Amino acid sequence: MSRLEEKTISSEPIFSGKIITLQVDEVELPNGRTSKREIVKHPGAVAILPLTNDNNIVMVEQFRKPLERTIVEIPAGKLEKGEEPRETAIRELEEETGYECDSLEWLISFYTSPGFADEIVHLYIAKGLKKKKDAATLDEDEFVNLLEISLDEAIQLIKEQKIYDAKTVYAVTYLQLQEAMKK
Structure with missing residues (x-):
């Protein structure tokens, strides 16, 4: 030991x-x-950073009961038993947003609250988005507004605490760093 x-x-x-x-x-x-x-x-989860061809981020706005408020987030969902994270990411992107992607790249995995939980989130970036003919197929107890926002708008939503969860802040920060490295 x-x-x-x-x-x-x-x-x-x-x-x-x-x-x-x-x-x-x-x-x-x-x-x-x-x-x-x-x-x-917790069985683990995925989060997807979906980028449109004009570099907007596809996000969902939804009510979160533990917070008693709506927040704006990147699409995410829990792993199903026996499902690989990549499969979950593809499924959740389609279910929550109605988009398919040409490219799905794993960025990083991280623990959300290791002081009391074993939840791990696998973060992916999705590019080459194409809207499916069918609309998003949300779970029966899931209600979301679909948004497409720029990086600057996302940063503003963080400041306004409308984006208020770690996975989404992490994803936006990742994009911010990528933009800074281009300069």
Whole structure:
């Protein structure tokens, strides 16, 4: 055991839902004492940074119940059992936006809240967007407004806290850095 590692003594399932499970682990700390850790288990997710041919970002505006407000986000969704992240990205892009893409490139994967959750998000960039004949096929409990915004508009929405989630801020920052490197 490394000098920082916590050894799991026991794990108690608390809740099992459609998306997450919650467990409480008793752990042995590096100093030999014990403590409890509340852990959210999540199957993982993807997020897609879709860019139109004129470099606008396709985003969705939706109500987020935990925040009690609408926010603007890049399309995203959870991994289905046995589904590879790339497949999920293609599916979610089509379902949420009604777009297909010619090019889908993995950018990075990151943990959202490692202090209490194991959720990992795989971020992709989609280019060569083509609108499908069929409209977006949202989940039955999903309602979104589709937006196409410039990088400057996205930065303004961050300042106004209308873009307020880490995956979208990360994606916009990535684009900002790419633009800065071109200069």
